Structure formats: C-alpha cells, structure tokens
Amino acid sequence: MTGTTADPDLTATPPVARRARRHDPNRRDRLIGAALTVIAERGVAGTTHREIAKVADVPLGSMTYHFASLDEILxxxxxxxxxxxxxxxxxxxxxxxxxxxxxxxxxxxxxxxxxxxxxxxxxxxxxxxxxxxxxxxxxxxxxxxxxxxxxxxxxxxxxxxxxxxxxxxxxxxxxxxxxxxxxxxxxxxxxxxxxx
Amino acid sequence: MTGTTADPDLTATPPVARRARRHDPNRRDRLIGAALTVIAERGVAGTTHREIAKVADVPLGSMTYHFASLDEILxxxxxxxxxxxxxxxxxxxxxxxxxxxxxxxxxxxxxxxxxxxxxxxxxxxxxxxxxxxxxxxxxxxxxxxxxxxxxxxxxxxxxxxxxxxxxxxxxxxxxxxxxxxxxxxxxxxxxxxxxx
DNA sequence: TTTGCATGTGTACGAGCGTACACATGATGT
DNA sequence: ACATCATGTGTACGCTCGTACACATGCAAA
The missing domain is CATH 1.10.357.10 (Tetracycline Repressor, domain 2)
Structure with missing residues (x-):
C-alpha cells in the first residue's frame, strides 16, 4: 500500500537478511570433504572456492579464513x-x-x-x-x-x-x-x- | 626533440605496428602441435587460447578462426x-x-x-x-x-x-x-x- | 561482568579467460 | 585484371576467478 520505498523505519530487517552466524567446529574438516566431492564431480580444473563453499553451505569468505590458498585446500x-x-x-x-x-x-x-x-x-x-x-x-x-x-x-x-x-x-x-x-x-x- | 605528440603527420607508421600478414598454410596443424606443447607444460587446466597462440606465435584471433572452441582444440x-x-x-x-x-x-x-x-x-x-x-x-x-x-x-x-x-x-x-x-x-x- | 580474539560473514577489486566481431589482405579462379 | 572470399589480425565485452579486507558475533579468559 505505502510502497516499499515509503517505509522510514531504518531499523527494519534489511532487504537481504544476513546469514545467521553458526557455531561450526570442524568446519575445516567439512570443507576438505566438500573439496573432495567437488574434485570428483568437476575435476581439479573445475574446483573453485565458490563451488566448495556452495557444497559445504558456507559463505565464500569462510574459505579464505580456513585456507590460505586453493593449493592448500587441494x-x-x-x-x-x-x-x-x-x-x-x-x-x-x-x-x-x-x-x-x-x-x-x-x-x-x-x-x-x-x-x-x-x-x-x-x-x-x-x-x-x-x-x-x-x-x-x-x-x-x-x-x-x-x-x-x-x-x-x-x-x-x-x-x-x-x-x-x-x-x-x-x-x-x-x-x-x-x-x-x-x-x-x-x-x-x-x-x-x-x-x- | 619536438616530442612524440608534436608530429602532425597522420600517415606515419602508427605507434603500434600491425603485425605483417603471413602466408601460413597448415597453421592449423601447427596450432595442434602447440596445444600439445602447452598441455604437457601447463596441463589441460593451464591451456588457454592465449597461451597456445603465444607458443605458435600467432595472434589470438587466429585461434577462434581455426577452432570453434577450446574443446575442439583439445x-x-x-x-x-x-x-x-x-x-x-x-x-x-x-x-x-x-x-x-x-x-x-x-x-x-x-x-x-x-x-x-x-x-x-x-x-x-x-x-x-x-x-x-x-x-x-x-x-x-x-x-x-x-x-x-x-x-x-x-x-x-x-x-x-x-x-x-x-x-x-x-x-x-x-x-x-x-x-x-x-x-x-x-x-x-x-x-x-x-x-x- | 567485561573484554579480547578466534571465528564467521559479506563484498569489492583486479586479472585472466573464452568468445565475438569488425576490419585487412592477398591467393585464386575467371 | 580484377573480384571474391578464405584466411589473417586486433580488440572489446561480459564473465568468473582468487584473494583481500572490513565488519559482526559470541566463547572463554580474567
């Protein structure tokens, strides 16, 4: 009714919700497992930070936090x-x-x-x-x-x-x-x- | 002495000389050989149009002329x-x-x-x-x-x-x-x- | 309780890529 | 001789990539 741009409440939930932070010990291990899945499916050539992150359901930034480089993950x-x-x-x-x-x-x-x-x-x-x-x-x-x-x-x-x-x-x-x-x-x- | 921007002669050789056209039958074959060289040195993952072109000393555009895709070259x-x-x-x-x-x-x-x-x-x-x-x-x-x-x-x-x-x-x-x-x-x- | 820091999240940037495409040139058939 | 078109050349576009980095959050030490 009022339109999406008419709402002045700046404290409302932002249009793109921030992913809830998760407590995820041994995420690093899960990422290594996800890497093996990706390598098997797409090959080393098709293995990217983004693809591994998607398979493990983890944001891209998490990759660079847990591993210094793609080589290290491989x-x-x-x-x-x-x-x-x-x-x-x-x-x-x-x-x-x-x-x-x-x-x-x-x-x-x-x-x-x-x-x-x-x-x-x-x-x-x-x-x-x-x-x-x-x-x-x-x-x-x-x-x-x-x-x-x-x-x-x-x-x-x-x-x-x-x-x-x-x-x-x-x-x-x-x-x-x-x-x-x-x-x-x-x-x-x-x-x-x-x-x- | 007059500086490079002072020359008004627009018919002079352009600053970047166009590569001389070459008569090069079986360039296609040479490109396949160059592709094998690149694959051996850099792997399939490191094989690109540009790299093959450089090894064969051929302009990039020549790759797409002779091969429809990278897959075809491989x-x-x-x-x-x-x-x-x-x-x-x-x-x-x-x-x-x-x-x-x-x-x-x-x-x-x-x-x-x-x-x-x-x-x-x-x-x-x-x-x-x-x-x-x-x-x-x-x-x-x-x-x-x-x-x-x-x-x-x-x-x-x-x-x-x-x-x-x-x-x-x-x-x-x-x-x-x-x-x-x-x-x-x-x-x-x-x-x-x-x-x- | 407070605070520090390990961990989690989102985004931006520059580089390299495949591919498309416009234009140049000269070998060849007529 | 000359017109045609296969071949040769340069460049631009849109995309994905690795990586860097600023900010958020909550566990654990004090």
Whole structure:
C-alpha cells in the first residue's frame, strides 16, 4: 500500500537478511570433504572456492579464513584421500598371515575396495595430474607409493612388491577407463597368474 | 626533440605496428602441435587460447578462426597424441613374427618408447582426466585401448592381451610417478615374468 | 561482568579467460 | 585484371576467478 520505498523505519530487517552466524567446529574438516566431492564431480580444473563453499553451505569468505590458498585446500584434500586408501591397503595386508592370504588380500583390495561402486577412482587420476605440477602433491603420491610397497613387502620380496604395485595400478586404471570393465574373475586371474 | 605528440603527420607508421600478414598454410596443424606443447607444460587446466597462440606465435584471433572452441582444440590434440602412440604400438607388434619376438616388442615398447626421455607421459594422464568429463575424449581413449588390445591379440589370447595391456599401463605410470623409476632390467623382468 | 580474539560473514577489486566481431589482405579462379 | 572470399589480425565485452579486507558475533579468559 505505502510502497516499499515509503517505509522510514531504518531499523527494519534489511532487504537481504544476513546469514545467521553458526557455531561450526570442524568446519575445516567439512570443507576438505566438500573439496573432495567437488574434485570428483568437476575435476581439479573445475574446483573453485565458490563451488566448495556452495557444497559445504558456507559463505565464500569462510574459505579464505580456513585456507590460505586453493593449493592448500587441494593438498589437504588429496592427503586425506591418499591416507584413506593407504590405510585400507595396510589393514588388508597386515591381517594376512601368510603368502596365500596375502594374495587373497591383494585380490580383495582391487575388487572390493579400489573398484567398489562408490569409490571415486577418478580422484586418484586427478591427484596424479595435479602432482605432476605441484611439488607438495608429489610428496603425497610418493609417500603413498612407499607405504603401499612397504605393506606388500611384509609378504613379498621388494622386486615382486614393486611389480605387483604397478600391476594393481594398471588393473584399476584400465577397468576405470574401459566401457567394459574387468570382472572380479578376470582381476583374480591376472593377479594369481602373477603371484602363484 | 619536438616530442612524440608534436608530429602532425597522420600517415606515419602508427605507434603500434600491425603485425605483417603471413602466408601460413597448415597453421592449423601447427596450432595442434602447440596445444600439445602447452598441455604437457601447463596441463589441460593451464591451456588457454592465449597461451597456445603465444607458443605458435600467432595472434589470438587466429585461434577462434581455426577452432570453434577450446574443446575442439583439445580433442584434436589428444587424438593426434593417441594416434601417434598407437601407431608405434602397431608397428612393433606387427613386425614381431612369433611369440618370443612379441614379448621383446612389448619390452622395447615400454622401455624405448613410452619411457623414452623425450616422451611426455604426463600427456597421457592428462588425457585420462580430461576424458573422464568429456565424452568426445572418452571416445579417443577407448579407440586407443581397443587398438592396443587388437595389436596384442596378434600374438596373445584375448585374456592375456588385456592383462598385459593393463600391466604396461601400470609399469609406465608407476615409473613416471616415482622418484626412483624402474630400470629397463626391472621392466624386462616384470614383463617376462608375466609372459613366459 | 567485561573484554579480547578466534571465528564467521559479506563484498569489492583486479586479472585472466573464452568468445565475438569488425576490419585487412592477398591467393585464386575467371 | 580484377573480384571474391578464405584466411589473417586486433580488440572489446561480459564473465568468473582468487584473494583481500572490513565488519559482526559470541566463547572463554580474567
């Protein structure tokens, strides 16, 4: 009736409400998780402060408060990714009590973990590409590779460990890229052929 | 002495000389090559019209004339890359006349071609990442994989061909990522262990 | 209770980007 | 010879980006 410009009450709620402040401990952790989601969906190239903030439902300014730069977010996100895979790797191989069980552990690792439906294999390839030009990320990949090899060397000699590590890499990558991914039986066949 | 603003001669050479027009057939091809150079140096994420133009020593406007979009340049560049590797693959395996020679061909392929000093392995990983989100590039990788497998099937059964293809992928990728790349002897050992 | 500071929020700025487009030029077919 | 048009060149526009920064708020120490 009076029109929006006629109201003289300057204490009224401003037209654009300020977002309520939230108590949000471990927002930093949530942001790292959101970063991994964005990387998986849009790739490192499509990962921006604004996109991560949107996924985490957080204002843009929060990004620069918690992280000095985009590089820092990427480094922390990929570190978490590599650690989570390396931990599974460790657990499977530590649990194996002899060589035969170790072979089964490797097979299970590939078929049940690395090629599991929910597992974002593209995240690993994104890491490799990013690491090619980011020394900090190269440290992450190298530590991860070392850890994998160490776990394998619990049961296999160093030469075999290195070769199997490469084979695992190739099998997962190939399955991920193919329209016609390898079946668990084919994975088993390839690994057993190599290790038995 | 009279100062630069005192000259009334409007027919004089303008302060910024227009670049001389050049007769440049197959500039399009040169641009694709320049694109591969840029991708190898800066990654797909750092590949821009302006950067490619600078490497090829060509004005920016030339990019949009020869290619409808950046995607089109990337697709053509990666197609060239994949074809050039697939051709070597074909040649090596076609030349082999029995299984033993085929094994040697695979070893030579990895050690002498894929891991050759001048060969940009990062280009392949860049392709994989780009293909994850670009259907056109996924066609390129799948055609490439099929061609590799076909070449291997000249000498090996389909199951072996697929497994060896994956092994090659893993060996090259692993060598590329490691600070401590595998030696030719180690490559030979891994492949012979699998194929003999 | 008061106060300091870690944390949360909104916005502005300059840079680089893809792309569009107007204009220039010379090779080529007639 | 000359007209045409494929090719070559320069520049402007609108957009998104990373980052900086001023201001708000409430927990915790004193």
């Amino acid at each position: 480094a922390e996100a990929f570190t978490r990714h590599a650690d989570s895979i390396a931990r599974v790797f460790d657990e499977r191989l530590t649990a194996a009590r002899n060589r035969d069980e170790a072979v089964e552990a490797v097979i299970a690792l590939v078929t049940d973990d690395l090629l599991a439906p929910g597992h974002d294999l593209v995240l690993t390839v994104e890491l490799y590409v990013a690491a090619a030009r980011n020394p900090r990320l190269r440290t992450v990949t190298q530590a991860w590779m070392q850890r994998s090899r160490d776990a394998l060397e619990i049961h296999f000699d160093p030469t075999t460990a290195r070769e199997v590590d490469a084979l695992i890499e190739g099998l997962t990558l190939h399955s991920a890229l193919s329209t016609d991914p390898m079946t668990p039986a084919q994975i088993r066949h390839a690994i057993e052929r190599y290790l038995r | 697709a053509e560049a990666f197609t060239r890359h994949a074809d050039s590797i697939a051709r070597v693959f074909d040649e090596r395996l076609t030349a082999a006349r029995n299984r033993d020679e085929a094994v040697e061909a695979v070893i030579a392929l990895v050690t002498d071609d894929l891991l050759a000093p001048g060969h940009d392995l990062v280009l392949t990983v860049e392709l994989y990442v780009a293909a994850a989100r670009n259907p056109r590039l996924r066609t390129v990788t799948q055609a490439w994989m099929q061609r590799s497998r076909d070449a291997l099937e000249i000498h090996f059964d389909p199951t072996t061909a697929r497994e060896v293809d994956a092994l090659i992928e893993g060996l090259t990728l692993h060598s590329a990522l490691s600070t401590d790349p595998m030696t030719p002897a180690q490559i030979r050992h891994a492949i012979e262990r699998y194929l003999r």
